[in-house]
Amino acid sequence: MTYCVGVVLDDGMIFASDSRTNAGVDNFAAFCKMSVFEQAGERVIVLLSSGTLAGTQAVISLLKQRASAAQNSSKSTQAITGTSFSMAMSTPAEQPSLWNVKTMFDAAMLVADAMREIDRRDGKYLEKSGLEFNASFILGGQIKGEAMRLFRIYAEGNFIEAGLSTPFMQTGETKYGKPIIDRMITPKTSLADAAKCVLVSFDSTMRSNLSVGMPIDLICYKKDSLQIDMRRRFDDGDSYIATLRSEWSDGVREVFSRLPSLVW
Amino acid sequence: MTYCVGVVLDDGMIFASDSRTNAGVDNFAAFCKMSVFEQAGERVIVLLSSGTLAGTQAVISLLKQRASAAQNSSKSTQAITGTSFSMAMSTPAEQPSLWNVKTMFDAAMLVADAMREIDRRDGKYLEKSGLEFNASFILGGQIKGEAMRLFRIYAEGNFIEAGLSTPFMQTGETKYGKPIIDRMITPKTSLADAAKCVLVSFDSTMRSNLSVGMPIDLICYKKDSLQIDMRRRFDDGDSYIATLRSEWSDGVREVFSRLPSLVW
Numbered sequence: 001m002t003y004c005v006g007v008v009l010d011d012g013m014i015f016a017s018d019s020r021t022n023a024g025v026d027n028f029a030a031f032c033k034m035s036v037f038e039q040a041g042e043r044v045i046v047l048l049s050s051g052t053l054a055g056t057q058a059v060i061s062l063l064k065q066r067a068s069a070a071q072n073s074s075k076s077t078q079a080i081t082g083t084s085f086s087m088a089m090s091t092p093a094e095q096p097s098l099w100n101v102k103t104m105f106d107a108a109m110l111v112a113d114a115m116r117e118i119d120r121r122d123g124k125y126l127e128k129s130g131l132e133f134n135a136s137f138i139l140g141g142q143i144k145g146e147a148m149r150l151f152r153i154y155a156e157g158n159f160i161e162a163g164l165s166t167p168f169m170q171t172g173e174t175k176y177g178k179p180i181i182d183r184m185i186t187p188k189t190s191l192a193d194a195a196k197c198v199l200v201s202f203d204s205t206m207r208s209n210l211s212v213g214m215p216i217d218l219i220c221y222k223k224d225s226l227q228i229d230m231r232r233r234f235d236d237g238d239s240y241i242a243t244l245r246s247e248w249s250d251g252v253r254e255v256f257s258r259l260p261s262l263v264w
Numbered sequence: 265m266t267y268c269v270g271v272v273l274d275d276g277m278i279f280a281s282d283s284r285t286n287a288g289v290d291n292f293a294a295f296c297k298m299s300v301f302e303q304a305g306e307r308v309i310v311l312l313s314s315g316t317l318a319g320t321q322a323v324i325s326l327l328k329q330r331a332s333a334a335q336n337s338s339k340s341t342q343a344i345t346g347t348s349f350s351m352a353m354s355t356p357a358e359q360p361s362l363w364n365v366k367t368m369f370d371a372a373m374l375v376a377d378a379m380r381e382i383d384r385r386d387g388k389y390l391e392k393s394g395l396e397f398n399a400s401f402i403l404g405g406q407i408k409g410e411a412m413r414l415f416r417i418y419a420e421g422n423f424i425e426a427g428l429s430t431p432f433m434q435t436g437e438t439k440y441g442k443p444i445i446d447r448m449i450t451p452k453t454s455l456a457d458a459a460k461c462v463l464v465s466f467d468s469t470m471r472s473n474l475s476v477g478m479p480i481d482l483i484c485y486k487k488d489s490l491q492i493d494m495r496r497r498f499d500d501g502d503s504y505i506a507t508l509r510s511e512w513s514d515g516v517r518e519v520f521s522r523l524p525s526l527v528w
Contacts, residue, residue: 259511
């Protein structure tokens with residue numbers, strides 16, 4: 001399983017993903033599910049993936065390879081750091097890629113096209129084993145000249161965009177961690193509070209589903225900054241997560257103990 | 265959808281169920297999902313149902329009809345109140361029924377047999393429409409001479425019993441309301457606290473899933489009392505539920521606001 005959350009606020013965006021992948025309980029591993037396409041001053045695009053690893057990796061590799069080809073064809077410099085692609089300059093290129101699409105809507109279309117391409121390639125072979133192409137994404141960010149935007153792209157490649165009434169998207173094991181987000185997050189919520197809320201939401205999810213696990217990757221993106229200044233990975237035993245967990249647990253118990261009992 | 269919870273504690277048991285049934289969002293209604301077989305001083309058996317209404321109603325009707333036949337054959341008096349069957353005296357009878365089984369395990373077997381009987385009767389017709397028999401139950405209570413026991417019976421008729429490590433069972437839309445139960449309920453929890461917790465769990469579930477809805481039926485059973493002294497139906501606008509909801513919401517917000525923010 002997986003748990004990914006994207007939030008779009010008046011002040012910025014939050015992206016978070018867990019790292020556990022598993023094919024049965026005796027076969028699990030940690031893979032980063034967050035891919036970042038950052039071109040400082042020009043665009044920040046974040047992709048959170050859920051689904052079978054073969055499917056999501058294929059889609060992301062295709063997107064990266066095409067983005068890389070677009071960059072090479074425009075002779076600009078590219079720096080790859082972990083799962084982040086960053087570049088210093090704008091790179092106009094002919095082939096559409098995440099480096100040159102003009103809007104986040106076009107970025108979502110590009111991701112959907114890549115998903116459908118992989119499905120066309122792999123789908124019929126998966127079908128033979130009773131499986132299906134199963135990858136879905138949360139895509140969000142900002143391209144210069146446009147507002148921040150947040151999408152959820154389904155396995156079929158169609159997608160929805162977050163709005164004022166529902167400023168967040170979740171994928172994977174979404175239910176355990178949804179009540180706290182429902183209660184706390186509105187577009188007016190501060191970046192700091194939303195980050196805190198999303199981490200509490202991860203804590204609730206990890207308590208209830210073993211197939212969602214640390215490390216957690218988190219990005220807080222400040223509106224119009226067009227670069228990522230706040231990115232952090234929380235590993236097992238992280239002291240901030242431990243503090244959140246224990247203070248939240250103690251606080252909730254205290255609130256519960258103050259609730260009036262039913263009189264019969 | 266549905267939400268039902270059964271809890272077995274050192275001091276007693278809690279049973280709770282919502283009342284919403286729906287076949288599409290334009291076709292919903294309220295049906296009580298709690299059936300009680302009570303024979304004061306001798307047995308209290310509570311059945312919470314989830315699944316398609318035709319399936320669960322057929323199973324319960326079959327169980328009630330057989331219980332009634334068993335009673336009539338023993339010439340004792342039977343009083344039917346709503347979905348409660350109660351009788352004043354013990355009723356030994358030949359045909360096994362919920363009035364005469366000796367243990368809660370046998371009661372669970374009886375429910376499972378009724379489910380399989382209905383499945384045999386209806387299953388092949390449902391199959392023609394691409395449907396399947398879909399009824400599952402939480403069964404719990406106490407029969408004189410035995411400890412309190414709590415079972416979850418799957419649609420296939422097999423079942424599991426709650427134990428010290430997991431003293432509760434949920435069916436239906438279980439995820440939204442599970443974190444609070446996971447945090448709060450152990451076998452040592454008092455009946456009053458467990459009832460409160462289960463109601464908070466219903467509140468979280470109803471906030472997140474429209475197909476779970478009021479009224480909520482609640483029973484608190486005191487260990488070894490062998491009768492139900494605390495049973496209540498909470499309708500829309502119930503003042504206790506409203507208080508729980510607002511105090512819980514305010515309290516959780518307050519705890520959240522006190523949590524430390526992440527320092528970058």
